[in-house]
Amino acid sequence: MNKARTAVLISGRGSNMMALVDAARDPGFPAEIVCVVSNKLDAKGLNFAAANGIPTKVIDHKAYPTREAFETALDDHLRAMKVEIIALAGFMRVLTAGFIAGWQGRMINIHPSLLPAYKGLHTHERVLADGAKTHGCSVHLVTAELDDGPVLLQKAVPVLPDDTPDSLAARVLIEEHKIYPKALAMLAGRLAKKDTP
Ligand code: GRF
Numbered sequence: 001m002n003k004a005r006t007a008v009l010i011s012g013r014g015s016n017m018m019a020l021v022d023a024a025r026d027p028g029f030p031a032e033i034v035c036v037v038s039n040k041l042d043a044k045g046l047n048f049a050a051a052n053g054i055p056t057k058v059i060d061h062k063a064y065p066t067r068e069a070f071e072t073a074l075d076d077h078l079r080a081m082k083v084e085i086i087a088l089a090g091f092m093r094v095l096t097a098g099f100i101a102g103w104q105g106r107m108i109n110i111h112p113s114l115l116p117a118y119k120g121l122h123t124h125e126r127v128l129a130d131g132a133k134t135h136g137c138s139v140h141l142v143t144a145e146l147d148d149g150p151v152l153l154q155k156a157v158p159v160l161p162d163d164t165p166d167s168l169a170a171r172v173l174i175e176e177h178k179i180y181p182k183a184l185a186m187l188a189g190r191l192a193k194k195d196t197p
Helices: 015-024 045-051 067-080 097-102 123-130 165-195
Strands: 004-010 031-038 056-058 085-088 107-111 134-141 151-158
Touching: 004 015, 004 045, 004 165, 015 031, 015 045, 015 165, 031 045, 031 067, 031 165, 045 056, 067 097, 085 165, 107 165, 123 134, 123 165, 134 165, 151 165
Parallel strands: 004 031, 004 085, 031 056, 085 107
Antiparallel strands: 107 134, 134 151
8 A cells, every 4th residue: 555654743742643653553544654843852752753663853943044944944854755744733833825835735733623613722721711512623734824724524522511621631632632543544545546547
């Protein structure tokens, strides 16, 4: 099987990256995680990736004079690794429209809300402050508008009366780890069909 070469971009803990790596161990999974890239040297997820034999790379955004210069270094690395799909997994840099255009239809993100509700940061706190009864997570294609591209998969979870941001985040995270591998497999499957002559 021709597996889609996938890079996972992280900035921290990397639990969604771990879920993708674990899913990709299945011989029938249509994507292969070929590298994990972090913009932060101390991202905890880097240790897991390295321990699992996945090439890691730190591209520290602070080492570049502009956002574009950072993105050029990132793009160069991804192209050198012959990456076909980018999966953002807690990657905390906003990407420019120029970078995104170069990966149109090939870059996905996991977001902790039922998009289009609660774009942006601190979703769990905002859901609780609003007294919403339902929350969840979404995987979407990345477009130039933040947290706005077409949704591939979503999963809802209930908001319980005694929830704190942490308890709610933990309930959502369990579902994130399920839908992200499924969405990556969907996209890899779609691209494989498209690329078949
Ligand atoms: C997740 O909640 C994800 O939805 C959001 O950032 C968090 C990253 O967590 N984009 P992790 O680094 O994957 O553990």
